[in-house]
Amino acid sequence: MKTGRRSRSQVIADDVRDLERLGYAQQLFREMGGFSNFAISFSIISILTGAVLLFGYGLKLAGPVINSVGWPVVSLFTLCVAASMAELASAYPTAGGLYFWAFRLGGRTWAWITAWLNMVGQVTITAGINVAAATYLVGAVTRIAGASPDVAVPLFGSATSWYFQLTVMVVLMVPQVLINVFGIRLTARLNDFSVWWHIAGCTVIVALLVFFGTHHNNLAFLFSRVTTVTPLVAASADLGGRTAPALVIADLTVPSPLFALIPGLTALYGAAPLLLVFVLGLLQAQWTYTGYDASAHVAEETVMARLNTAWGVFLSVAVSAVVGYVLLLVLTWTIPRGDVAAAANDPYPVLHIAYGNLARGLGHVVAVIIGGAMWLCGLASITSMARMWYAFARDDGMPGARLLKRVHPCLRTPVWAIVITSALAVAITVYAAAYTVVSSISTVTLYLAYVIPVYLNWRNRRRGAAST
Numbered sequence: 001m002k003t004g005r006r007s008r009s010q011v012i013a014d015d016v017r018d019l020e021r022l023g024y025a026q027q028l029f030r031e032m033g034g035f036s037n038f039a040i041s042f043s044i045i046s047i048l049t050g051a052v053l054l055f056g057y058g059l060k061l062a063g064p065v066i067n068s069v070g071w072p073v074v075s076l077f078t079l080c081v082a083a084s085m086a087e088l089a090s091a092y093p094t095a096g097g098l099y100f101w102a103f104r105l106g107g108r109t110w111a112w113i114t115a116w117l118n119m120v121g122q123v124t125i126t127a128g129i130n131v132a133a134a135t136y137l138v139g140a141v142t143r144i145a146g147a148s149p150d151v152a153v154p155l156f157g158s159a160t161s162w163y164f165q166l167t168v169m170v171v172l173m174v175p176q177v178l179i180n181v182f183g184i185r186l187t188a189r190l191n192d193f194s195v196w197w198h199i200a201g202c203t204v205i206v207a208l209l210v211f212f213g214t215h216h217n218n219l220a221f222l223f224s225r226v227t228t229v230t231p232l233v234a235a236s237a238d239l240g241g242r243t244a245p246a247l248v249i250a251d252l253t254v255p256s257p258l259f260a261l262i263p264g265l266t267a268l269y270g271a272a273p274l275l276l277v278f279v280l281g282l283l284q285a286q287w288t289y290t291g292y293d294a295s296a297h298v299a300e301e302t303v304m305a306r307l308n309t310a311w312g313v314f315l316s317v318a319v320s321a322v323v324g325y326v327l328l329l330v331l332t333w334t335i336p337r338g339d340v341a342a343a344a345n346d347p348y349p350v351l352h353i354a355y356g357n358l359a360r361g362l363g364h365v366v367a368v369i370i371g372g373a374m375w376l377c378g379l380a381s382i383t384s385m386a387r388m389w390y391a392f393a394r395d396d397g398m399p400g401a402r403l404l405k406r407v408h409p410c411l412r413t414p415v416w417a418i419v420i421t422s423a424l425a426v427a428i429t430v431y432a433a434a435y436t437v438v439s440s441i442s443t444v445t446l447y448l449a450y451v452i453p454v455y456l457n458w459r460n461r462r463r464g465a466a467s468t
Contacts, residue, residue, distance in 0.1 A: 041316035043380035048373035050288030058284035059344035063226030074285035093305035096391035097296035105456035121446035133374035213357035294384035390414035
């Protein structure tokens, strides 16, 4: 008997039946193909956002070795997590993603814990992406305009004012929210464009620095360890005059009771051995590798969801690992005069490298490429965040679920979930040191949410093997 290829409508009908077997009706518009599904996770990982924004953080703690060795180490372990998540995404292609997997594998309690970790992580990572993009864009625009970094700004005082940067963040997010509200089709196309923007952008930056850069360090420099910050200070004025050890995280000084509870911890941090500062510096790579669960959260809008969602999760990490490593090696190799301290302590270390190596016009090109990537990253993050909150609200898992689970009858998008979660992302950045805090919170909460269903799957298999 002769059979032809199934039509798109037949494939979508199969996807709808799959979703119904999992207990849900098709409400969202199923439009995304495999490339678009991959594109949303790749855009949220955004090597031109995380790796660029925390470039100086890693350099301060461990020096060039954090890029040459730290990135591939984190990439390898992240690929293992992504492969495990891809397996589950194929088995349960729903917008709930992680928490639904946890429910099927471990029950309501595990699902509830996973959902809240994931929701907190989604909001904090969206906040971190957009507030960092705002800070970066203010710095990039002042450099392009040839103005002082603290140029006067009416009503706000100067461009370095936190509330001015917060206002810029809101301006960036308004079109992101509107695009998400008015349909997945436009969002998907912009995410597709984002992939090519990132890959072409990285290629251009690498080519400019390799062929036109004026500073090329030797290869041994890539594996050198240069610590320019001690992750501990002896006393903190924040304790009302009492002296106590405190952690230094980026520009924050954080008192910690652990120094009094754990013998030898103060001496360890004070000595700053390579292993310690190397592990602390891995936040640069680990924060970059967040958000790739987005492919699962748009499963109900993806055609051939079982296949495309799984590959979207895995390939977004794999492609980012390769492209990101090349970018980081070249950026590190071209640090002007090998001066790690100058690059690490510049508020915009990648721009410091670009303008220190290239003609002013070419430096502007690098600045624009990075700024565009950050905006596209924020757009994709809002898409994923809103779908996660919508899915949990659909299961009545949170206060205000009736409002959050509404889908616009014409646009077929979760409008209230998009608007409310975006407002929350802005609200948590009112605190002036928010970027470092939300970066850390999003990394911890998202990876806990990633690991729970993977652990439950492993546990169930082990129990099954033991009972046979």
